[in-house]
Amino acid sequence: GAVVSQHPSRVICKSGTSVKIECRSLDFQATTMFWYRQFPKQSLMLMATSNEGSKATYEQGVEKDKFLINHASLTLSTLTVTSAHPEDSSFYICSARDRVAGGYNEQFFGPGTRLTVL
């Protein structure tokens, strides 16, 4: 299957700092990327849908000013957690959809970024 990378894989930061997470599709172009968050023993929750060249669509309850998403190219989307607090500690996973028209296109998941805010 297609490969999606995320960087960094793990980050520990102090409360109040901002953290940027990169999501890259390595061997395909992704018109759409998705950002998920997973708390311990819970399922993945979609945070936002990111379309190349346009503003992200955020799910209800997700603060767009706190979780800044940029999808500047067909292979890169970034999520910036601004002024992170301990409650933002979570496993952040991105996925990317191949640029193929019509029907359902499989989402390929990145390996995730584990964020710990002290």
Place this chain on the structure above:
Amino acid sequence: RKEVEQDPGPFNVPEGATVAFNCTYSNSASQSFFWYRQDCRKEPKLLMSVYSSGNEDGRFTAQLNRASQYISLLIRDSKLSDSATYLCVVNPNNAGNMLTFGGGTRLMVKP
């Protein structure tokens, strides 16, 4: 009511056993259904899609019952390596390509 519901388990089974998981979904208009596997601290990986007629991939069999809005996954001849969390995933509509994840069912296969 959650959009996609699963028994969290854990299901503890011996090697070689057959185990089945069920999942129910609330949106009757849902179009696509999948089972993903997620290992501890890893990303989910697609195990198989679920088709209306049911489908099989080696030791894994998936079934869809639209009338009752549930999906099942059957694993035969369980291996130690099958130990993981199995996520039931529903795509509410093909156009949006958004996925709704169930909470997952944890499987532990013991020697």
